[in-house]
Amino acid sequence: MKKAIVLLLCLSVLIGCAGGGEPQGVRGGVQENFRVGSEGIRMFFTPGVPTDRLFDTEEFNALVELENVGAHDAGAAGDRVYLSGFDSRVITGIPSGGVPIPPLEGKNQFNPRGSRDTVSFKGQIAKITGDVVPQPLLATLCYRYKTEATTNVCIDPDPFSPGIRTKVCEPGPVGLGDQAAPVAVTNIEVEPRRGKTGFRIRIRNVGGGAPFRNDASALGRCNPQERLKFNEVDFVEVTDVKVGGISVRSSCRPLDRGHVRLDPTSGQGEFYCEFTTTGSATFLSPITIDLTYGYRSTIQHSLVIIKTDID
């Protein structure tokens, strides 16, 4: 009898600790909400490659790890990593044109973690005249990325009609969470009018880097050896805005060659789009906002070159 009670107790403990099945947000092995996070590609130097100190006349090796933690694939033509900040007469052989980023799949329902890979830089260290010469390294990542933001908005085609109507929803501002990308749609204000509903869409740079025009030549000028023009930095292309599956992109303004400008200090920008409505009944409709842009982020690594006395 006692043994049976003990066995029953152990069984209860095991059942209690076994959990309720699949992790939260996962159904049937599929990650339902993978669009979380405020980064695109994360970048860091592999620890020890290079170390903090190297001797002159040694070989130079640097490994940069890339992790795509956003929801869009990266590694297309033009996406590159550059190494700069050092004296090219001290560390020689590093290509000024950078190295291409390998294809990096973004997060999706079946791959909630994204993917990672490495790029390497090889060179040679020349003899130095001082005993100790600091040579900081700056890795610059330049790539194209996309943000896809979706939410539901309430549309009232006839907001000021007299009489009492039963409404399924009340038009108002909608806040959005992050969308697994470095530029996010933060807020949509719904402005209902008779026959038209306006949407004031606010976006923000949340990734810690700098967005620039979605443009092949701008992507090339992201190379630290070149210069991005003042009218290329802090611009994000509004690729499409759809309400209930209908594109309203042509109504969006103010846009500069299809791009919205972000304030360089706050990183915020906004634009306004309109949707033509019919009827009088309020309804909920999905709104989808697609943004495309180039993105630049940088990391630094401290390195010191030490002179050897061997000639």
Place this chain on the structure above:
Amino acid sequence: MKRYALILLFLVACAGEAEITEDAHVGSSGVKAEYIRPTEFVLPGERVGFLIEVSNDGTSESSGAYTIASDPLVLQLQDPTTGRFKLKGRTTFTPIGEKKVLSFKGRVSELAKREQTAEASVRFNMCYDYQTDATVSVCVDTRPEVDDEKVCVPGPVSAGGGQGAPVGVELVEMKLLPGDIEGVFVPRFTISVANLDQGVVLAQGIRNPCQGKGTLKEDFGRVGVRATLSNVPLQCKPFKFNAGAPGLNNVVCTLPEGVPDQPAYLAHLTTTLTYGYFDTIVQSITVQK
């Protein structure tokens, strides 16, 4: 068992972290001299000896001459009272420079009948050649108007504390001037030099102060200057060190071929100064009856 314990102890003792001074070019001393167990009080007629340790506390190999002198009425020093030395300096892997101990002998004079005491100074003079190698990191930014992330910010670089020599670089200022070709910038450096020790800066090879001879005015402060930026030689204007004008001893050097427009980076500027140096130490002795 005992044998293994001893071996283990030996290994553990030797395994301690060896300290390597990576940057040996620090400090403001060159060749220094010091009396060893100095004699302060002597008796009339006594035979005395002086031991002087000459050590190279800086980083440059140095060759020079020395002389010892005193008031012959009080102390008569025996020959030889002059000589030469050659001492290696410190390096990254040899943190202590070479030393040499010199000995001198003499005889104290008798005092006059009415005298109870007499005093004299024993002066040891050194005249030696030295070299300062000063390396500083300077930020070269040909795009100051660009607001991107940069590894450094241009500005004056302080090199205070010395570079392992009595004459040192104190401050380096750089200006980037537009070159003749578009996209090329000419760096111009103003390098402030100071005498950091107690001696006198001379031209290289001058030994007159140690030979009891007069020194020509033009031999004071004549310093040879060479400079490189990232191993490329700079053009420097002739420089004369003026001890009476501290703060105005500036060397101006430029890189005529310039640097191309590029992202900000840290370059190393090495300044080599070659000069002679005169220094002296004094020991007072008192003759007592």
